[in-house]
Amino acid sequence: MRIVAIAPHPDDEIIGAGGSLIAHARAGAEITTVHVVERDRSTLDHETDDDGFQAEIAKANDVLGVNHCVQLFCRSRDLLPSREVRLALVRVLRQHRPEIVYIPHSDETDQEHELVHRLSMDALWMASSRFFAEAGTEPSPAPTLVLGYEVWTPMHRFSHVQDISDVLDEKVEAMRAYTSQLRLARWDSAIRGLAHYRGAVSLGGGAAEVFDVLRLTPSAVSAMDPRNPGQEG
Ligand SMILES: [Zn+2]
Numbered sequence: 001m002r003i004v005a006i007a008p009h010p011d012d013e014i015i016g017a018g019g020s021l022i023a024h025a026r027a028g029a030e031i032t033t034v035h036v037v038e039r040d041r042s043t044l045d046h047e048t049d050d051d052g053f054q055a056e057i058a059k060a061n062d063v064l065g066v067n068h069c070v071q072l073f074c075r076s077r078d079l080l081p082s083r084e085v086r087l088a089l090v091r092v093l094r095q096h097r098p099e100i101v102y103i104p105h106s107d108e109t110d111q112e113h114e115l116v117h118r119l120s121m122d123a124l125w126m127a128s129s130r131f132f133a134e135a136g137t138e139p140s141p142a143p144t145l146v147l148g149y150e151v152w153t154p155m156h157r158f159s160h161v162q163d164i165s166d167v168l169d170e171k172v173e174a175m176r177a178y179t180s181q182l183r184l185a186r187w188d189s190a191i192r193g194l195a196h197y198r199g200a201v202s203l204g205g206g207a208a209e210v211f212d213v214l215r216l217t218p219s220a221v222s223a224m225d226p227r228n229p230g231q232e233g
Contacts, residue, residue: 001029004098004143006089008116008151010035010057010071011178015191016149017102018064018171019164019209024100025065026167032068032096033061034089036116039180040076048180060177063170068096079112081119087135089123094136098143105148105155105212113152121214148212154194158210161198165206168195 003024007013013021013033025031039053048056061069072088079085093101103120104113126132128142147160164171175181175188182188195207202208 001027001100002032002096002098003029003100003102004032004034004092004096005102006034006104006116006120007036008104008110008112009037010039010053011060011175011181011187012104012113012151013102013149014060014064014171014174014178015151015187016104017147017209017211018174018191019167019195019207020102020162020211021064021066022167022170022174023162023164030068030096031064031066032070032092032098033064033066034092035069035071036074036085036089036119037076037079037112038071038073047183053180056178056180060174063174063177076112079115081115081122085119086123086126087132089120090127090132090135093123093127094138094140097140100145100147101143102147102149102211103214105150105153106214107155108151108153110152117148124215142217143215144217145213146215148214150194150210155210155212157212159213160211161202162209162211163199163203163206164195164209165199168192168207171195 005013005017005021021031070092074085104117106117108114124146127140130139172188172192175191198208198210199206
């Protein structure tokens with residue numbers, strides 16, 4: 001099983017889908033994450049330099065079980081719906097050929113999250129088309145499952161629930177690797193609270209992540225269960 005998680009900013013993939021990614025990694029999946037925007041210099045915490053921030057990313061990736069982390073280093077608040085960014089995403093999709101893709105859901109009110117949702121949806125069809133050879137000549141098969149995850153804007157409707165009760169501590173540990181971000185807000189507490197809320201409402205207890213199913217093919221039913229390793233390769 002191959003998974004790609006596209007995050008507007010480093011740590012968004014943990015907040016929205018970290019538990020699911022850990023469960024997939026434990027089941028032997030190959031996990032690739034994409035960080036589109038680099039951290040914002042205007043809120044640069046002077047206690048953490050660039051090398052320190054890269055060390056935070058590496059530590060979080062270790063906890064998640066990420067195999068490949070692609071950073072596009074787009075400048076914050078300069079992100080445009082450009083061909084360049086689309087092609088960078090297409091390149092990742094054609095190289096890693098994921099069966100499941102995680103992207104921000106469509107109703108995120110944060111502009112960069114909403115833009116990355118649109119860029120990702122565009123890149124998904126571009127990757128499987130015969131055009132755009134500059135991003136790799138071999139079109140990739142369409143993923144069986146594309147899931148929208150929540151970060152800044154909790155979803156009021158969702159169509160897939162993942163029980164993350166047995167990996168919640170690891171999800172929180174991955175978030176805690178980002179010490180620079182926790183100085184701004186206690187995201188470790190926030191994701192624990194949201195997971196318990198989602199667990200209580202959807203499962204009657206425990207912890208959960210919820211998703212908007214953006215694309216589904218018949219073989220995706222088994223792919224949704226991280227305990228099912230699916231096809232090798
Ligand atoms: Zn973000």
